[in-house]
Amino acid sequence: MEYWLDAVQNKEKRTVFDFTETENQKLIVKSVKEFCERYLTAEKIREMDDKGHPYPKDVAEGLCSLGIVMGTVPVEHGGSGIDWITQSMIAEVIGYYDPTIATAAGFMAVETGWGFTIDRHCSENVREKYIKPAIKGEKFVGIATTEPAGGSDVAGFKSTAKKEGNEWVINGEKTFISGTEECKEWGGGYWINVRTGPMQPEAPHRNMTSFFLPIDAEGVEIQEPYRDAGRMAISTGGFKMKNVRLPDEYRLGEENKGFYYTMEGFDNARMLIASSCVGVIQRVIDEAVPYIKDRKIFGRPLAKYEAIQFELAEIYREMEALKLMAQKTAWMQDIRYQEEGMPEKTSNAKTFKPTDVAKWISLIKWKGPSLALEAARKAMIWLGAAGYTKEYLLEAAWRGVMSYVVGAEGGLNIQKIVVARELLGKEFIPYK
Numbered sequence: 001m002e003y004w005l006d007a008v009q010n011k012e013k014r015t016v017f018d019f020t021e022t023e024n025q026k027l028i029v030k031s032v033k034e035f036c037e038r039y040l041t042a043e044k045i046r047e048m049d050d051k052g053h054p055y056p057k058d059v060a061e062g063l064c065s066l067g068i069v070m071g072t073v074p075v076e077h078g079g080s081g082i083d084w085i086t087q088s089m090i091a092e093v094i095g096y097y098d099p100t101i102a103t104a105a106g107f108m109a110v111e112t113g114w115g116f117t118i119d120r121h122c123s124e125n126v127r128e129k130y131i132k133p134a135i136k137g138e139k140f141v142g143i144a145t146t147e148p149a150g151g152s153d154v155a156g157f158k159s160t161a162k163k164e165g166n167e168w169v170i171n172g173e174k175t176f177i178s179g180t181e182e183c184k185e186w187g188g189g190y191w192i193n194v195r196t197g198p199m200q201p202e203a204p205h206r207n208m209t210s211f212f213l214p215i216d217a218e219g220v221e222i223q224e225p226y227r228d229a230g231r232m233a234i235s236t237g238g239f240k241m242k243n244v245r246l247p248d249e250y251r252l253g254e255e256n257k258g259f260y261y262t263m264e265g266f267d268n269a270r271m272l273i274a275s276s277c278v279g280v281i282q283r284v285i286d287e288a289v290p291y292i293k294d295r296k297i298f299g300r301p302l303a304k305y306e307a308i309q310f311e312l313a314e315i316y317r318e319m320e321a322l323k324l325m326a327q328k329t330a331w332m333q334d335i336r337y338q339e340e341g342m343p344e345k346t347s348n349a350k351t352f353k354p355t356d357v358a359k360w361i362s363l364i365k366w367k368g369p370s371l372a373l374e375a376a377r378k379a380m381i382w383l384g385a386a387g388y389t390k391e392y393l394l395e396a397a398w399r400g401v402m403s404y405v406v407g408a409e410g411g412l413n414i415q416k417i418v419v420a421r422e423l424l425g426k427e428f429i430p431y432k
């Protein structure tokens with residue numbers, strides 16, 4: 001790992017729109033591919049999908065040993081200090097080798113997207129106890145915003161925190177949370193949002209504060225995981241918080257600013273899941289093409305029929321478009337972070353408005369999972385009955401990417417609302 005890490009830490013700051021892979025990026029992608037060829041083979045993915053969670057710890061630690069989980073965390077905080085374009089390339093490789101998306105969901109979207117964001121807002125103590133071990137694969141960190149009352153309305157949650165001395169007393173419940181079983185087994189914790197003042201119906205995002213909740217804190221009751229349709233190797237569960245006492249140093253960022261930090265976390269996670277979908281789609285194509293070339297029906301290979309050729313060409317076109325969009329989005333995010341805190345860059349002088357970056361992120365979070373779902377669905381149909389079996393990973397990809405269509409990291413309609421908000425103006429947000 002060191003040989004490429006040394007190189008990337010002197011990363012090139014790219015301010016021109018040029019996505020030719022650098023030598024460093026080629027090296028990283030090569031080492032991730034080599035790892036996946038060995039440890040995330042089709043047989044292993046099938047075994048993981050059949051067996052279900054918890055995610056195999058040895059594979060998680062192996063991935064982490066490459067420095068690619070939370071790779072964007074600065075070197076001085078225990079990460080690899082790589083940029084978002086490179087992290088997105090890594091996510092694409094991971095999506096290709098594990099098209100069930102369990103690996104991408106757990107370690108790219110959740111740990112990298114959210115772990116990076118926790119690291120930006122946590123105290124040194126939380127970093128030492130949770131972020132640094134999670135980067136090594138020893139612990140699991142995740143995100144818990146969704147509550148029984150619903151997930152799309154991120155500011156509509158009910159959990160509360162009341163301050164007593166230097167501690168906060170937390171009560172509430174979180175549902176549909178990725179990685180609860182892994183977190184329980186390995187140790188770690190979650191980003192949570194709680195209300196630290198009265199709910200203001202006209203501005204529900206006010207009085208929202210974020211905390212890091214250790215999973216083993218007294219008063220945390222972990223519930224049985226759900227029986228998910230897909231991405232079986234990573235669990236989805238929930239937990240209740242009953243009078244959990246957290247010292248103030250577990251607060252993430254400033255009091256009552258949680259909504260803005262949470263949006264930042266969503267941005268980072270959404271970006272990586274979209275890139276993972278590029279990999280899933282390429283894998284779907286690679287699984288299906290040999291079959292349709294080989295399978296003869298009415299005396300000719302399936303691949304000779306235009307009905308199939310045209311669908312394949314269309315999927316390919318859309319995948320390439322998604323890839324370019326994902327690269328551009330990661331590039332925008334890199335520039336956004338590079339410019340942060342630069343005294344000469346006042347908010348008016350920034351290259352991109354944060355909401356413009358968020359719009360691009362929503363475009364790819366909308367396009368990625370829906371396109372991957374469509375690609376898997378079409379490829380299953382090309383293969384006929386064979387496509388409906390577990391001989392191919394197509395059905396596992398189809399079940400897995402559906403999680404990001406129905407809601408994980410924000411449902412598709414929520415992405416459309418973000419895009420429309422940028423096109424029409426804030427006053428046209430439908431639920432206000």
Ligand SMILES: Cc1cc2nc3c(=O)[nH]c(=O)nc-3n(C[C@H](O)[C@H](O)[C@H](O)COP(=O)(O)OP(=O)(O)OC[C@H]3O[C@@H](n4cnc5c(N)ncnc54)[C@H](O)[C@@H]3O)c2cc1C
Binds near residue numbers: 176178179406407410
């Ligand atoms: C496998 C999986 C893993 C998950 N992991 C996590 C996790 O780790 N942490 C976490 O906090 N949450 C997690 N979630 C939950 C996820 O964040 C929610 O599913 C998501 O926010 C949507 O919330 P909901 O499911 O309550 O659907 P709802 O909010 O009830 O929405 C239902 C449907 O209505 C649509 N909708 C909502 N509002 C509007 C509107 N104004 N106009 C039109 N349509 C609308 C939504 O897009 C969705 O399709 C996970 C979900 C899944 C499936």
